[in-house]
Structure formats: C-alpha cells, structure tokens
Amino acid sequence: MSEEVLVEKADGVMVVTINRPDAKNAMNKSAAEAISAAMDDLEADGDVAVGILTGAGGTFCSGMDLKGFLKGESPFVENRGFGGLSQWTPKKPLIAAVDGYALAGGMELALSCDLIVANDKAQFGIPEAKRGLAAAAGGLIKLPRQMPWRIAMELALTGDFISAARAYELGFINRVSDGPSLDAAKELAAKIAANGPLALAASKGVIRDSHTWTDEEMWTKQQQYVAPVFVSEDAREGAAAFAEKRKPEWKGK
Structure with a gap:
C-alpha cells in the first residue's frame, strides 16, 4: 500500500485515509491505485463490515493533482474511475468523512460513497466550470440524483461552494459534526457494523x-x-x- 493512502482496521471498520496533506490531498495516480487496492481489501476481509474514506491534515480532497496532470499522470483506475472509486462501488457500505474541502474530484469521491459525514466547517463544490472544465468524474451525473435538480444545476453552472450546513439542509449529507468528521463517521459506522x-x-x-x-x-x-x-x-x-x-x-x- 502506498504511503499516500493509509489503512487502519478496528471493530469491523476500515478507515482509508488519503495522506497527501501538503497537496491538500489532491488525487494523483498512485493514490488512486492505493484507494482501489484498499477497496479490494475491504471487500475481501470478512472481519470488516464498513469502510470510511477520509483525508489527512484537515482536508478531504481538493480534486485532481494538477502537477501530476501536467506530467501526464491520470488519477483514474481502469473500470473504477477517478480515485479508484467514481465509476464503481464496493458491495460493503462506504462512508465519506469530510473535513475542510471536498472539491471537484474530491466532491466526486464523496458522491461515490454511500453516506457522508462532515465537519461543520466543511465546504463542497464542483468548480470545474470556473476553469473552463466540467465535472466529468461523476459530479454532473450523480449530483442531481443526490440533491434537488435545480440546486445541482446551479452548483455545476456557477462553480460555487456550499457549506456543510446547507448540504445537510438539502439532504446531501447525513450528519454534521462540530468536531473531527472521522469521530462522527466512526459512530455511524459502528451502528452499521453491528448489523448482518x-x-x-x-x-x-x-x-x-x-x-x-x-x-x-x-x-x-x-x-x-x-x-x-x-x-x-x-x-x-x-x-x-x-x-x-x-x-x-x-x-x-
């Protein structure tokens, strides 16, 4: 497993942490491949019932690593998409624990999880249009299925961010925490892991x-x-x- 992605297991829960804090956990090729490998581990481990995806250093994921992109890297995994997750999902439940920013590809990673828990200071957005791009790693497809259609359209066309509180009002996230999102995500994961x-x-x-x-x-x-x-x-x-x-x-x- 790459040091850019850390994996911990305890009490039926696997925590997968994007560990590139100096780059705001921007996604590169090696991190995407490591997340994909962690998802395989999640599926194969009979002692683990639930996965949590989070980011180190107070940020979930700021999107694609542009330095890697300029070097010709693609943070996609074949048949699994951006970050090894946007076009595929494990059979077991997966929770996104979001602190700080979940933007562009980072937002699309959160969209690809089954549940989202966020710190009250978290921000979400698909700002690709501000750079002349489009949220093609699932944002344009999944967002209108997970929040009201017109709000999804506004976010895609303006590129503006929304707060955790607003995301909760829209039913886009499950829980808002005034502490680290991982703590709240573990509480939710424990309830899930107790079931069949x-x-x-x-x-x-x-x-x-x-x-x-x-x-x-x-x-x-x-x-x-x-x-x-x-x-x-x-x-x-x-x-x-x-x-x-x-x-x-x-x-x-």
Missing part, C-alpha cells in the same frame, strides 16, 4: 441500483439481491438472537 453483513450488502445494492429499474421489473430485480439473505445462516441467527435477547454472532453466510 449479507443484509447490508443486499440493502446497499438495491438502493444504489434500483433507480435504473422499471416498475415492471423492480420486484424481480430486488428479489435477486434479497432472496439469498432470507435463506442464510445469518437470517436464522438474527431471529434466534432476538428471541434469546442476545447479541447476534454473524458469519456472513
């Missing part, structure tokens, strides 16, 4: 994918995700634990 891993993956899958389903196919499509959950050992364990008034012991099968 198969149920988590199926629930995420349906919510993330169902926007493409027609009314005629949505029940059939949903069944493909949830049917294995109901016949799993974990389903029986969850019911037994409830009846016996004890904490369930998940096996992920």
